[in-house]
Amino acid sequence: xxxxxxxxxxxxxxxxxxxxxKPVKYGRDFEVGGGMVYPEIVNHPRPGSEETKKxxxxxxxxxxxxxxxxxxxxxxxxxxxxxxxxxxxxKNPDWGGDxxxxxxxxxxxxxxxxxxxxxxxxxxxxxxKPEQENIRDCKSLELALxxxxxxxxxGADNLSMESVGGKEISDYSIVRQDIRGVLFGxxxxxxxxxxxxxxxxxxxxxxxxxTPGGETNCAQANVAMFxxxxxxxxxxxxxxxxxxxxxxxxxxxxxxEMGAKGPTKDCAYEDPIIKAITGIPIATEGKTCACAxxxxxxxxxxxxxxxxxxxxxxxxDMFGGTTAxxxxxxxxxxVALMNSAIALGKAKDLQEMMIYSDMYRDAHSFVVAPxxxxxxxxxxxxxxxxxxxxxxxxxxCAAKLILGDPKMLLSKFETEVLQKTLRELESFPxxxxxxxxxxxxxxxxxxxxxxxxxxxx
Amino acid sequence: xxxxxxxxxxxxxxxxxxxxMAAGKDALLQKVMDAxxxxxxxxxxxxxxxxxxxxxxxxxIREGLVKAMxxxxxxWNEGVYYLPQTIISSDAMLAGLNxxxxxxxxxxxxxxxxxxxxxxxxxxxxxxxxxxALLRANGFExxxxxxxxxxxxxxxAVKQYKPAMLTGTALMTTTMTAFNKIxxxxxxxxxxxPFVCGGGAVSLxxxxxxxxxxxxxxxxxxxxxxxxxxxxxxxxxxxxxYNS
Numbered sequence: 001x002x003x004x005x006x007x008x009x010x011x012x013x014x015x016x017x018x019x020x021x022k023p024v025k026y027g028r029d030f031e032v033g034g035g036m037v038y039p040e041i042v043n044h045p046r047p048g049s050e051e052t053k054k055x056x057x058x059x060x061x062x063x064x065x066x067x068x069x070x071x072x073x074x075x076x077x078x079x080x081x082x083x084x085x086x087x088x089x090x091k092n093p094d095w096g097g098d099x100x101x102x103x104x105x106x107x108x109x110x111x112x113x114x115x116x117x118x119x120x121x122x123x124x125x126x127x128x129k130p131e132q133e134n135i136r137d138c139k140s141l142e143l144a145l146x147x148x149x150x151x152x153x154x155g156a157d158n159l160s161m162e163s164v165g166g167k168e169i170s171d172y173s174i175v176r177q178d179i180r181g182v183l184f185g186x187x188x189x190x191x192x193x194x195x196x197x198x199x200x201x202x203x204x205x206x207x208x209x210x211t212p213g214g215e216t217n218c219a220q221a222n223v224a225m226f227x228x229x230x231x232x233x234x235x236x237x238x239x240x241x242x243x244x245x246x247x248x249x250x251x252x253x254x255x256x257e258m259g260a261k262g263p264t265k266d267c268a269y270e271d272p273i274i275k276a277i278t279g280i281p282i283a284t285e286g287k288t289c290a291c292a293x294x295x296x297x298x299x300x301x302x303x304x305x306x307x308x309x310x311x312x313x314x315x316x317d318m319f320g321g322t323t324a325x326x327x328x329x330x331x332x333x334x335v336a337l338m339n340s341a342i343a344l345g346k347a348k349d350l351q352e353m354m355i356y357s358d359m360y361r362d363a364h365s366f367v368v369a370p371x372x373x374x375x376x377x378x379x380x381x382x383x384x385x386x387x388x389x390x391x392x393x394x395x396x397c398a399a400k401l402i403l404g405d406p407k408m409l410l411s412k413f414e415t416e417v418l419q420k421t422l423r424e425l426e427s428f429p430x431x432x433x434x435x436x437x438x439x440x441x442x443x444x445x446x447x448x449x450x451x452x453x454x455x456x457x
Numbered sequence: 458x459x460x461x462x463x464x465x466x467x468x469x470x471x472x473x474x475x476x477x478m479a480a481g482k483d484a485l486l487q488k489v490m491d492a493x494x495x496x497x498x499x500x501x502x503x504x505x506x507x508x509x510x511x512x513x514x515x516x517x518i519r520e521g522l523v524k525a526m527x528x529x530x531x532x533w534n535e536g537v538y539y540l541p542q543t544i545i546s547s548d549a550m551l552a553g554l555n556x557x558x559x560x561x562x563x564x565x566x567x568x569x570x571x572x573x574x575x576x577x578x579x580x581x582x583x584x585x586x587x588x589x590a591l592l593r594a595n596g597f598e599x600x601x602x603x604x605x606x607x608x609x610x611x612x613x614a615v616k617q618y619k620p621a622m623l624t625g626t627a628l629m630t631t632t633m634t635a636f637n638k639i640x641x642x643x644x645x646x647x648x649x650x651p652f653v654c655g656g657g658a659v660s661l662x663x664x665x666x667x668x669x670x671x672x673x674x675x676x677x678x679x680x681x682x683x684x685x686x687x688x689x690x691x692x693x694x695x696x697x698x699y700n701s
Binding site for chain 1: 460461463464466467468469533536538539540541542544545548578579580581582583586587590603604605629630631632633634658663
């Protein structure tokens, strides 16, 4: 496995939405990162529709049709559709596979009739339970791999996942503001699990001619970010969540070292760091994912995107049509603005506006802004000797960047949390083996069911 | 307009009161209280043992551990503490309680039993873990069924343990549908108890659409809800109280 030891871009300023160093072509004449941003719509079935395969397929058929029709009606050049699996689609590999096949066939019909470019991403659910089973040899893994296969065989263009390795430790640690556990659960265990998982996913993708797409630290760094919530929430300090994001970037990078090509997953808020390091195209979500969750970087997170997503919207009627149609429309006009800026030579102007809309709104926004993302990426690749060292370096870099910018307003409490986090990070052993031994002793006692063997340790 | 006027940091306009400590009865109990309030799990056992050299275990529990958790609750409610401070205080409190129970030779009588679970198909159980920690720190016995729990297993556990309250957590709308099935089965079998459901996309509208259902907006509601449940407040009255 070749590790990234240098940056794909010479500077943060070189990064822009719509263009990636390593564009990806697939689907129906669809190219991501080749000079244009495309919308990626994620439709979610209504509760109850998942009761039978037939009703779920019908639900997806309607949602896909509504999205494709609205895209053609409004003249959007292209559309990617993500099938983000409800658990029934992964626990029943034929369900996930047949829905992928159906979606591809529908897109093909629209392509043949109107020439609209399109692609399908299948995101398989990770239902493994690390504290309850052997996650390298269990039924949930077997079913997930079978569903990757059925999806790829039936024509899914992009295979993606939101995996959960190390979540038993990160969940325990995030709610205790324990940066050691976060670094261990995400930076070490999460990375080791990705190395194991993505070998399998890449093999399946290659066998069936699909593109191994991307990952997200949704199960860990997003937990910290969502718990941090808005400015009035008191669940997890925002500065702590922001440092967690840098660790998540080091972890998610493993996916692309294992051979994934992108575009990455939309909910991976670490993606600007990933793009800076790898040069692969990224999907992001911001203001138009308000249907799924509030977002403190609603505009900023579009600054270097190649696909622009809504995260997930449940299928319902609205005055303007179904949610599948309405959110396709919103995404389509969002990217039309970006693409107009590119065409008019104003992309950097628009990007600057996106960045300054949100960069100082929150510490989390700050660390995923291109300039900071680039610096964190540099810290990660400069210390890419092992998973622990690079994740720790990214985290220390993020903490110092936040503390070092006087325009980043922080409460006294948030500042103290960040200073304490930085002190702890700097106090940890330099050697990965020593850190793992230290953590193994602590978390085997603290987290029932935690099993090092799940991570090849 | 300056670029910093694009947004307003309302939170910074509400910088919080400094932490105030409730006073313990003596220096030994004060050390126990401080350890709980500061989440000092490393030293709580030693401090509890020092206090038990002078006081009965029940005094240490009542005047040290419980009083400290009341202080932690106040700090959280006033916005001085965030969730992590509350959780590590709970960890310390439970470690201290365990030591007291060892000396007493029996477990302290719990306020009542609560069963918690995360819905079938859903592996996102962090919300449930927080609920478990808060309930335990507030004196309840928690039967933790874990995550991805089939409906049949929840029904069986309710019949076996006869809890005062049942909770369910789900992230996705397509997994929360298990809650309605559980409630219907319990009603059909003549079981009547508050079934508090929350998490992610779980909405008030959905949970109050079936009998027994009470919507839990936040994890910290769990202890007061359980207090109501063990004192016999009906699910309907609890729904009025928390969901109206």
